[in-house]
Amino acid sequence: MADDPTKKGPADRTRVSTSEAHELRYWSEKFGVSHDELKRAVAAVGNSAEKVEAYFRDRSRDARR
Known part of the structure; x- marks a missing residue:
């Protein structure tokens, strides 16, 4: 992906990138978490957007129990 901070979303929406500030x-913002929480999720499950979303969904579900 070209480094273009004026773009609002990532070029590949199936992969979560934490290396570019934008x-x-x-x-x-998409997952409603801090930068550190996002980085921990990617470290735990990889950079698949589906897996990261499931990580936060499961974590939220566990917190409500």
Whole structure:
């Protein structure tokens, strides 16, 4: 992906990138989490957007129990 901070979303919406500031901001806002929480999720499950979303969904479900 070209480094273009004017783009609002990442070029590949199937992969979560935490290496570019604008993508870190996009994904953090999308999942409603802090940058550090997003980085921990990617470290735990990889950079698949589906897996990261499931991670937060499951974590949210566990917190409500």
